[in-house]
Amino acid sequence: MRVITAAVAVGLVATGCASERDKDGDKGGDKDTFVFGAPGDPGSLDPALANDGETFRITRQAFEALLEHESGGSELVGGLAEKWSSNPEGTVWTFNLRQGVKFHDGEAFNAAAVCANYDHWFNWTGTYQTYAVSYYWQTIMGGFKANEDEETPKANYKSCTAKDENTAVIEVNEPSANLPGGFSLQALAIHSPKSLEAYAKQDATAKGDAITYPEYSQKAGTVAGTGPYRITKWNKGNKEVSLERFDDYWGDKAKVKNLVFRTIDTEEGRRQALQAGDIDGYDLVAPADIKTLESAGFTVPTRDVFNLFYLGMSQEANPALKKSEVRQAIAHAVDRENIVKTQLPEGGKVATQFMPETVDGFSEDVRQYPFDTAKAKSLLAGAEEEGLSLDFCYPTEVTRPYMPAPQDIFELMKADLEKAGIQVTPKPMKWAPDYLDATEAGSCSLHMLGWTGDFNDGYNFIGTWFAGYDKQWGFKDPKVFAAVKAGSVEADPAKRTEFYKKANEAIMEYLPGLPISSSPPAIAFGKNVNPPNVSPLTQENFAEVSFK
Template sequence: MTCRRSALGAAPVPAPTPVPATAPAPATALLGAALAAALSVAAPAPAQTPPGVLVVAQIAEPQSLDPHAVTAVNDFRILMNIYEGLVRYAPGTLEVEPALAESWDVSDDGLVYEFALREGVSFHDGAPLDAEAVVFNFERMLDEDHPYHDTGPFPLSFFFSAVESVEAVDPLTVRFTLEAPYAPFLSNLAYPTGLIVSPAAVGAHEEDFGRNPSGAGPFRFVEWVSNNRVVIEANPDYRDGPPDLEAVVFRPITDANTRVAEMLSGGVDVMVEVPPDNLAMFEDDPRFDVHEQAGPHLWFLILNTREGPMADRRVRQAVNYAIDKTALVENVLSGTAEVAAGPTPPAFGWAYNEALEPYPFDPDKARALLAEAGHEGAELTFYVTEGGSGMLDPVAMGAAIQADLVRVGLDVTIETYEWNTFLGRVNPGLEGKADLAQMAWMTNDPDTLPYLALRSEATPEQGGFNSGYYANPEVDRLLEDARRSTDQDERARLYREMQAIVQEDAPWAFIANWKQNAVTSAKVAGFELQPSFFLLLRDVTKN
């Protein structure tokens, strides 16, 4: 291979030569008839799922199976089984360990990361996974002149904005040079945005790659039937040996009651995000196992700080005082979450500001603030979703929040949308559309959520997720300083300062930190939830 050094923004690299997909394994043929009969959404739920096949009830249809193009944990749960990255989170932690890279070195100044790739790894389509393939992945996201940059968008390419260049030093060595020290770099490489896709498959399918994925993970893609199922099968050539499962089927079942009914009837083997009021029923039934795992989750309301009543900080604070968050957690969520105090989840213990107390439930204080701001009786539009990644019974939560806001004199109209439609309205920004909107994030580092959703330069117009247009120069400075510091104690101090300012400014209504859950059939073994909120299914078995 010819070694090269590529500075991002340089001339386009040559297009990859498509590599034909390998012939389908016997599993594909075995699955066909069983899936058609057992998994059709129009057919009654079967008494038993196909042998050797794990059927997972998801909360929504995926947006894409291109890891560089999506942001939702709902999609990540599939992607983490098709692809691998240079590094990954060690099981049960958010600590980084080797994956496609067997080792790495970091320069003393924190600017150069050099990764040694494993030998003999291939993508599912047969193409070699080498240093040039890794370079392709990051240039595709970061270089606007790359021939496959337009197969995006790449909304979380923010994660690698510090990368100045990426170089194939030799066939099995990749070097990243950063513009400045960037503490979250390794953690971001372990996130789904850092998963490595096959350049040949991107070249073959271009903008349709998200429907025709090829990675190097323990499972390989079989089919995606819209609004019905995504099927992946065991990769017999996986570097750590093939999974015991023959295949996994992800079924999008948006209605929570329908997911519960399918679980009870045997139509699915795994259900994620169990409605809180159903947990006790599953815990008491020997046919099922209930799994719980704390993680870095925040459920909040985005408030439109650019226009309307929410442009006044006093109104935003009033909303925080008006919502009875303890009642939401105890009644709607049946105790499966804790009241949130600010923008950083307590799961990031080293960076969490324990001195912050949640906004207390104080309707009188809320009314006084509204009167002071001159916004008593203000008319508000509130976006609610039917369900989505980590959204915590959103319809019931939305109705309860609406009732609390009405009690302090606000006139709140709810508009409810299916998850992907909801994202299509919220992510481009609330201006001209809504005053507040539900949102949930599960993150990998205390940098991620505030950097992508609270910086003044992270508005939707600038490619970020600051859909409420919050801006505070001091918050911007603290976030920039924190991500450039390689001293964890210093980073922690900066993040704690940021949290205190953001809580006072109240660009969001801080509602709850959730403990994720899932239910599995007693036939399923080896299943564990991860703090990352991903589903890792290689070691799962099914009797």
């Protein structure tokens, strides 16, 4: 299935180069190029193969889904579908599509294109069925036409029918709390049918936990969406992805012609680049820098809280973690309040469960695990695990909205655990793909990860991790799985919220990992920039950006 053909040609044009900016004498980029400092590299130019925010930040400018979120908010609105509806059971979804939409390769968007995409994902085989590769498809739609692994979830996707040129009907086997929100995901954004034909000639491969992604997803030239920008170049050596305005875009045209995402993996490096005028904006501003930048004339909006940071524990990686006393000892050993006070921006909060309090389903009655080193030691002794040794993976070359300084946070937790008598072996890994693949595979005894909600439903948080067996955690507890599942199939919103509360209580009683915090991430823009509306979902639309 892979080997790029010349079926689709999306021009390989380099944009926003240094010589153009220097010519204008404007360090922030000329008026046709907006340069954004990203915290990490993308993993793929095909969002269907991704599960990380840095990939989606870029692909969101080029690909659109059936539904989107309102600019700067979390309310679902029409995307490539102007209107949508479902039957009372929530198993048949009808989309009335926008007309006059074109893909970047000139192909017309229609219902047949929608169905070609959904059927393409449903028919994935081999490495594409690996959880780390098809994470979002499996999360939203379950498994595939022919599952190749008994641990792959049962398929919930049933069919897609082009009722007419502008009406697509998607059927699922059972109602799900993931719908309609899942129809807004970048991983389910719509690609040109010609692109899909090229994709089918290439394969992803895997060797152990290491995954090699298909060639088309690692360089520009094949992927084609309908968004306001088209991807023109991925210069991995310079850690830059370039995009160019798509002049045939159906909606409001992008205000800036060229868009460049440049990876600068330290917060200090991004701040200095903005202050020097080398970039026009960057994400995940360090809490201590917000007032400094604002006083110097930079715009530094703070997003609303919609994320969760946690300490993951993999029972597959270390059998000692199967003991509830060990997991509880780890929970009591970590000083979460100190992490919030020293590492997060103003407004950060200690998490008591695996969703922020801004999401319906948050429970006030979950079991608590206050910081208590002595109790941690006592629990370890009771479990006969004194002198326990655990490897602890943490990511490098990245910062995340929920995790602004990974190494600093790791060092704090490492010190806390060692005070409780747990020996920690550090395992730093490059964020993409090494760290993401390793954590998804359950290869790390302890690891740090988090989640920014994709859409506003509690299941998008707890269902992401605890709807069933997941190698990241490596546990099987029918009580937890049943509690989470109960909310996922309840159609009544009020009843669903109550189910989520009970699920949060069951999760925190079992304690598969430790929720650490929720935080409001800040994003900065240059003095000459009119910024986009900032999104609590970190789904900024850079077509809204302009220069003053």
